[in-house]
Amino acid sequence: MRASLGRMGALVAKELRQLRRDRVTFAMIIGIPAIQLILFGFAINFDVRHLPAAVADLANTSASRELVQDLSQTQVLVIIDQVATAEALEQLLYAGKIRVGIFVPDDFERRRLDPSRPLAQLFVDGTDPVLQGIANRLSTISQGSTSVTARSAPAIAVRNYFNPEAARRSTPYPGSSA
Numbered sequence: 001m002r003a004s005l006g007r008m009g010a011l012v013a014k015e016l017r018q019l020r021r022d023r024v025t026f027a028m029i030i031g032i033p034a035i036q037l038i039l040f041g042f043a044i045n046f047d048v049r050h051l052p053a054a055v056a057d058l059a060n061t062s063a064s065r066e067l068v069q070d071l072s073q074t075q076v077l078v079i080i081d082q083v084a085t086a087e088a089l090e091q092l093l094y095a096g097k098i099r100v101g102i103f104v105p106d107d108f109e110r111r112r113l114d115p116s117r118p119l120a121q122l123f124v125d126g127t128d129p130v131l132q133g134i135a136n137r138l139s140t141i142s143q144g145s146t147s148v149t150a151r152s153a154p155a156i157a158v159r160n161y162f163n164p165e166a167a168r169r170s171t172p173y174p175g176s177s178a
Contacts, residue, residue, distance in 0.1 A: 048134055053100040054081040056089045059108035067120060067156075068102055070141055076134060077102075089123050093161055099125045100135065118157035126160030 019026050053072075057064050072079050077100055083089055089101035101123035111117045124135040139156040 048130060049075050050078045051076060051099045051131070051134075052080045052097065053077040053102060054083055054089055054092050054098045055079055055102045055104070056083045056086055057102075057104040058085075058106040059104050061109060063112065064104045064108045064120075067104065071102060071138060074138065074141065076138065086121075086123075090161070093123055093125060099128075099131060119155050121157045121159050123159050123161060126163030132158075132160065132163075 019029070055068050057068060068079070071077055079102075080098065081092065083092065086103050089098075089103055092098045093101055103121040103123060105111070105120070108119060111119050122135050122139060124131060126132055135158045139154045139158050141155075
């Protein structure tokens with residue numbers, strides 16, 4: 001074992017000596033990953049903002065309007081439409097006009113008193129795993145301001161469309177399998 005490590009050390013030392021002599025190869029080994037790190041560090045941004053959303057507020061109470069206002073003030077959602085039914089929200093989602101639908105049922109005030117039921121629902125385009133994560137964070141955003149009692153259910157239930165199992169797609173990266 002010790003002899004094997006000694007041979008490995010000698011091999012590493014020889015390769016480093018050769019690398020020091022070859023400036024072009026050294027520049028490629030150090031320079032290309034550094035450039036990629038800088039470019040991708042600034043180019044890739046997972047900060048999601050201004051997703052088109054629609055609201056179906058069947059309760060139309062001050063508390064339900066406060067819930068919708070809390071969700072829109074996060075700057076993640078931009079309310080582009082108000083509709084009358086959950087079916088209209090689904091149609092907008094199927095048509096691709098919105099990415100998120102906020103559905104507030106007509107029994108919203110009763111749900112505030114029942115901690116086992118969610119207050120509202122978020123209809124989400126579930127094909128995007130980043131959007132699923134954002135919806136899960138949004139589902140707890142106004143739990144304190146709209147709930148009268150401590151809740152055992154989430155304040156807002158997330159309903160995934162187009163990916164009901166919330167399965168994540170694996171993305172292969174070149175070089176990660178080498």
